[in-house]
Amino acid sequence: MSQLRENPVAVAIVLAALLMGSQAFAVDATAQNSTLRDRVGGGNIVTHLTGAPTAQMYQALRGVGAKLGRVNSYGWRDLDRKPTPRNFDAAMREAHRHGITPIILLEYDGSYQFLERPQPIGSYDDWFAAGQVLSRRFRPNGEWARENGIYGWGATVFTAINEPDVLANIPRDDYRDALAGFADGVHSIDATLRVVPGGFATCNSAADATLRGYGPAIAGLLEDGRLDGIDLHTYYNAKWYPLTRGREFSAQTCFDRVKAAMALKRDINFYATEFNVSRDGAWEDPNLAARLFLTAFxxxxxxxxxxxxxxxxxxxxPWNLGDTGRFEGPGYAMAASEAPWKPDSRAKTLRTVLALAGDMTFTALDVRAGRFTLENDSAQLMVWQDLPGWTETPGTVWEVQLPEWAERAELWGWDGKRRDIRVSAGKAVISGLAGNETYMLRLPKPRR
Known part of the structure; x- marks a missing residue:
């Protein structure tokens, strides 16, 4: 325990694990004052799988100190398009037992219509019914919670139709009507619940800001607020989406381009149910992948x-915290081993960040300068994206304006704490940086 007392980040990791335990806590990731930890999680927690794959994901979420899990179902309705909400029941029990707040995803792939018994996407009314049934059952204090004696816990974000722009074989008008019905059905039960289209892939993979036309198709639903925001999947890749070439290859750039393509006036929210740095090709080295993951995060x-x-x-x-590469190859696998789960280098970086800043909230964001500030009662964290194209002044020196109470600082990178720094109120000049990476400066608040 002496080592823990000397290392506040280690203490934070231990406390996070103890607090998460087997008890579930209500997390509202949609609140503007939500902490960083409230916004981070993983998936997929698929309803038709039991045993090792699901257990592995929960070990991973607990291991990094995250709170959210995307729970997705392929069996959420029958062949006559009638909702079968109890398909989610077991997954909800497991999520609650592990203290993870579910993000519900209804899967639909346009290829289903070509099966021996076709499953067309369905009408507005079909999706309205699904939205009503699922939100009534799984919202906080909903039917499922009451049946299980659970208070203050449930799903507040409902999503549908993952990556429609990959196969792009769902008619755009039918896609819009499905999401309109789903959103209206959910909101008829509880207007405070959030509805979001399942993630899109092609701004990232094909530089298509229209998302194969599916973005403009739902622009009206985003404008009138029935859809809370847009979910963009970002896989940073040395060849296809190289963040090393600047913010042109960023989530922010895609978000702005997609909104412009839809000509939106309303200020919508951003969701990312899948992102990662691909550990292959020129980025195969695990340390390089971890260093770039910090920038991507x-x-x-x-x-x-x-x-x-x-x-x-x-x-x-992040995708995929629980995989060792056995299921989808090594590129996005963030587990070094199974049973027990052990983190790869990128997952270790994520664990470090959440230990440092998981219980902090943003107090300032300046994307153009590549600088963010977060704070809680015990410390302040400053982040600098010190890479060409991510900040106005990349280099080996970081000039930081400090709060009056600052007495000492800790410089952190992707691999942990780099050094302790004596500081005083005013400007600190941190020199001798290697550059071309993201840095974090933690300022512990003095005890009074």
Whole structure:
């Protein structure tokens, strides 16, 4: 325990694990004052799987100190398009037992219509019924919670139709009507619940800001508020989406381009149910992937709204925390081993960030300068994206304006604490940086 007393980040990791335990806590990731931890999680927690894959994901979420899990179902309705909400029951019990707040995703793939018994996307009325049934059952204090004697816990974010722009074989008008019905059904039960279209892939993968036409198709639903925001999947890749070439290859850039393509006037929210740095090709080295992951993480959680200041990110879920590469190959696998789960280098970086700043909230965001500030009662954290194209003044020296109470500082990078620094009120000049990476400066608040 002496080592823990000397290392506040280690203490934070232990406390986070103890607090998460087997008890579930209500998390509202949509609140503007939500902490960083409230916005981070993982998926998929698929309803038709039991045993090792699901257990592995919960070990991973607990291991990094995250609170959210995307729970997705392929069996949420029958072949006659009638909702079968109890398909989620077991997954909800498991999520509650592990202290993870569910983000519900209804899967639909346009290829289903080509099966022996076709499953067309369905009408507005079909999706309205689904929205009503699922939200009535799984919202906080809903039917499922009351049946299980649970208070203050449930799903507040409901999403549908993941990556429609990949196969792009769902008619755009039918897609819009489905989401309109789903949103109206959910909101007929509880107007405070959030409805979001399932994530889109092609701004990232094909530089298509129209998302194969699916973005403009739902622009009206985003404008009138029935849809809370847009979910963009971002896979940073050395060849196809190289963040090393600047903010042109960022979540913020895609978010802004997609909104412009839809000609939106309303300031919508940003969701990221999948993102990661691909550990392959020129980025195969695990340490390089972890270093770039830190930049990617702050890109995702640091997305701002139209005024350039408002925090727009509701949630950011790395893909895939639980996989060792056995299921989808090594590129995005963030587990070094199974049973027990052990983190790879990127997951270790995520664990470090959440230990440092998981219980902090944003107090300032300046994307153009690549600088963010977060704070809680015990410390302040300053973040600098010190890479060419991510900040106005990349280099080996970081000039920081400090609060009056500052007495000491800790410089952190992707691999942990780099050094302790004696500071005083005013400007600190931190020299001798290697540059070309993201840095974090933690300022512990003096005890009074």
């Amino acid at each position: 702050w890109d995702e959680v640091g997305v701002v709204g139209s005024d350039g200041k408002r925090s727009a990110t509701v949630l950011a879920l």
